Amino acid sequence: MGITLANFQLKAIEALMEAMGEPNRDIILKSCTGSGKTIILTHFMDEYLKSTNKAVFVWLTPGKGNLELQSKAKMDKYIHGSNTKLLSDIMSSGFEENDACFINWEKLTKKGNNALKDSERTNFVEHIQNAIDNGLTFTIIVDESHQNDTIKADDILALFNANKIIRCSATPKNYKNALLIEIPEEDVIAEGLIKKLLIINENFEQHISVEDQISYLLDKALEKQRDLRAAYAKKDSGVNPLIIVQLPNKSDALLDRVEEYFESKGITYENNLLSVWLSDKKQNLEDIEDNDATPIAVIIKQAVATGWDCPRAQILVKLRDNMSEVFEIQTIGRIRRMPEAKHYGEDLLDCCYLYTLDEKFTESVKLSLGTGALDAYKVFLKPEYRSFTLISQFKTDIPFPRDAKFALKVIWKFFEKKYHTATDLDKNQSQLEAYGYSFDEDIVDFTKSGSVSVLSKDQITELNDISIHEPLNTHKHGKEYHHCVAEIGYKANLDYSSTNTIMRKLFLKGVRCDAKILRLETRNLYAFIINNERRLIEDVRDAMADESLQLTLAIPRITEKPVGFPLEMIFTYDGTSKSQMEYTKNVYTGYLSSAEKRSMPEKLFERFCEGSGKVKWFYKNGDKGSEYFSIVYTDNFGKQKSFYPDYVVGTNGGDIWIIETKGGFTKSGSSEDIDRFTAKKFGVLRKYLDGYNLQGGIVRQDKQSGELCICVDKYSDNIHDENWQLLSEVL
Incomplete structure (x- = not known):
């Protein structure tokens, strides 16, 4: 592959591959401009053509601007050896297996368009019919589909008798019964492809x-x-x-x-x-x-x-x-x-x-x-805060690759801690089996059978589990194995080849490694990874964030330097919000209650600061960039990460507090915090505060009482234990 795909692009390709097996004829790919839609689609076409016989793609592009030439050129560039064609190629040689054909709609729909005279139009329809007679199946991609909602366009789609129509747009219209694959804009922003x-x-x-x-x-x-x-x-x-x-x-x-x-x-x-x-x-x-x-x-x-x-x-x-x-x-x-x-x-x-x-x-x-x-x-920035500084930590500029050796060791230690695995590999298998890992040699899928009168959780859990066994075929399931390994790696921020190496060293017979858990034959490794994909993803992710496993790492160096508050900043707000009150305790003049983007915990915390008799001033920190305050922590696979706490607060008594806000606890006490690293961040924050004689902690809302609570000494994910106190009593 000549290009490194972003994680969200890999997921979209996978979702498209899965959608091809679903009953819906129409698939909608909704993605914002800048998400690399052409890259996603060309790689998907390549993957699908490799795994399916007798398939042809027809990619229809809109209007002016020679988009069909651009899209074809991109596929030729990204996918070496692909069979790409333009309308002129089809007119001379027809459709053939594995073709990816790029055609401009207007050349087919416009009367008086010289691209196709009437006799050629007939010819084109014959080429389609010949392809269908030869057993070829068409998948149509409609690019910028919102521009081609016309009856003529519909007639052309009908000619191909397509088994799937994939419509792509940043602004798709509603199609009944279509399968929607949506690429979250946040993912595209997070990868740095589009502006924040x-x-x-x-x-x-x-x-x-x-x-x-x-x-x-x-x-x-x-x-x-x-x-x-x-x-x-x-x-x-x-x-x-x-x-x-x-x-x-x-x-x-x-x-x-x-x-x-x-x-x-x-x-x-x-x-x-x-x-x-x-x-x-x-x-x-x-x-x-x-x-x-x-x-x-x-x-x-x-x-x-x-x-x-x-x-x-x-x-x-x-x-x-x-x-x-x-x-x-x-x-x-x-x-x-x-x-x-x-x-x-x-x-x-x-x-x-x-x-x-x-x-x-x-x-x-x-x-x-x-x-x-x-x-x-x-x-x-108000003049009285211009001299304020904090010591900020930065990752040392040496690029620190995720070390597969670290990752391997940490996962091995995690299994030892969670499943009590040891050096007796045969015993390890029965140990993992007891905890629910599957060692079936077939590929096993589960479904439910029975009847329910109401759709309640209790009734559904009482249904019978039926397992569907399919004998493992290394050729057929090889693709699935690679998908599973890639997915496990994706969730842990490891590349495919490192993840594959780790899985083989931990679980495969004949691969030497001091940290070994199982000794499986190749076929059994495939089945093990495929059947336990969800469980492995959870375990690898937990291993990466587990506080107690951190000790095995040598901490890379950290750079420290003082940072102040930026003298000026672009303040963004929602002009349509009902409340436009100025928060006078903010360190900037003109800071409004309608500040955006803010999460609900951040909005509640800002309102608290403005109304608290003890708070003298507060500052909202940025979330990336060297001008903002950050603390460095290291995940268990050896990668340094920057943590930017949300707020710095000054009290009337002269204390400085550093506060991180997180998702709340529901009325029943369950956690709404989606950050796996909260405990780790709390650990480095606590260490930082102790080192510089500052106060601070993590603030979350208890939805049962509606109150904001703070944890300052020891982190806990249970709102009911004594580590959580009411914020108003502490700050």
């Missing part, structure tokens, strides 16, 4: 009356472009951020005014700093997508939105006329990709910017992006 946030109209005055909306908006955009350019240069990155100016579809007069504005600033077509991409006017577009390309602005209309990839685009100026236009989430998608497919740990660079006086457009953006699109302005 869209900031709308940053630093706009509350009531704007402008002589000229064009100058007002473009001034803001140019200033932001310069700030971004300087910040990239500081990072030794050659990225030249691009402004997209979007004109309304019906306005030629505005084009002249935008060109005049840019000319007055020395930005022209002649010096290559300005580009234009309209249906009847195109200039300076060659290589505009390159990160270091010369143009700093491009003028477009709505139509260019589909499929255009330009990751350095970071600022959108949307001009309006008096006509309301349909909002296109794709337009926003153009400025959401990260230029180097990673975050920089600096809010300025990790966000994208929209400037517009079009309220309808702003509302639509907020509606479709939720807390991914926020209002913003700059806030400044």
Whole structure:
């Protein structure tokens, strides 16, 4: 593979493979622009064609812009030796097994389109019929499917008699009975592929009356472009951020005014700093997508939105006329990709910017992006907090790979602790069996049988378990074994080859290793891994986070240096929230109760600080980047991680508290904290506080009483024990 796939991309490929075995004909792949949809689909097609006979893919792309050529080129690049075809290839040689055919819809649907004359149209239909007669089955991929909801398009889909239709879009329409595969936007952001946030109209005055909306908006955009350019240069990155100016579809007069504005600033077509991409006017577009390309602005209309990839685009100026236009989430998608497919740990660079006086457009953006699109302005640190510092810890800059040897040892020790395994490998097998591990030589699936009168948990658990046994076939189940190993690794942040090595050393006969648990034959190893996949995932993840196993590691070095609070920051908030109260105890002027993004525990804690007689000030810490306060901890596989506690709080008595907030406890006392590392983070926080003579702890809400509680001495996941106290009594 010429490209390393992100974890969410691997999961999407797996979900598509599984969906091919489901009864639903329609599959919807919903993923935001920038998630690498083409990469996901080309790898999925490759994997499916390798595992299935007599299959053909037809990938239909929308409208203008030669998207079919782009998509074919990407598949040729990522998947070496793939059978890709265009419409002209099909017309000359028909459809063949393992083909991936890329066709532009319009060439099939438009009357008067010279791509297919009537006789050729007939020919095309015959090629489809011949393929079906030869036993080939079609799977159709409809790219940007929201653009092709027409009756003509439907007729074409019917011609292929497809067994599956996969529709891809960032904004899919509702299809009845379709199987939805949705890629969570948070996952794409977490991998650093798209910007963390869209900031709308940053630093706009509350009531704007402008002589000229064009100058007002473009001034803001140019200033932001310069700030971004300087910040990239500081990072030794050659990225030249691009402004997209979007004109309304019906306005030629505005084009002249935008060109005049840019000319007055020395930005022209002649010096290559300005580009234009309209249906009847195109200039300076060659290589505009390159990160270091010369143009700093491009003028477009709505139509260019589909499929255009330009990751350095970071600022959108949307001009309006008096006509309301349909909002296109794709337009926003153009400025959401990260230029180097990673975050920089600096809010300025990790966000994208929209400037517009079009309220309808702003509302639509907020509606479709939720807390991914926020209002913003700059806030400044109050003078009395400018000299405050804390010692912050940073990971030592040596890249510290996950060490398979560490991981192996830790998993071995975890099994010893949990299942009492030892050096007698035969005894280990009966030991694991007693704890519920399966050693069946067949692949076993479970289902239920019996009848229930109501769908209650009790009645369902009383049903009979039926196990379905399928003899292991190393060829057929080899793929499944690899999937399981990859999934175990994915959950523990280990790559496939390390995970496979660990599984073989721990469990396979004939592979020498001091830390061995079982001695299975190859066939039995396959069955063991497949049948126990869920259990192994849980055990490997728990091994990675188990506090008591940490002692086996040599702690890598940590760098320490003092950090203060940033003198200014972009404050993001939800302008539609009912409460817009200013929190006067925050260290920044103008910090509102509608601050976003904030989790519910964070919102409750901020409200507590503002209302507490003991709290003098509070500061919300950032979540990545060297300008924020962090403490370093090491997971059990030897990887250093940075922990950014949520809040620093000063009391009237002069104490400094460091607080981390987590999910609460339900009314029945069960935990809503999804972070496996909370206990580990508490351990390093406690050690840090003791080392610097500070106070602190972890704050969670007890939903039974509605109160916030704090744990300061010893961490516990049981809200009812004495380690949890009411926050109001402690702070």
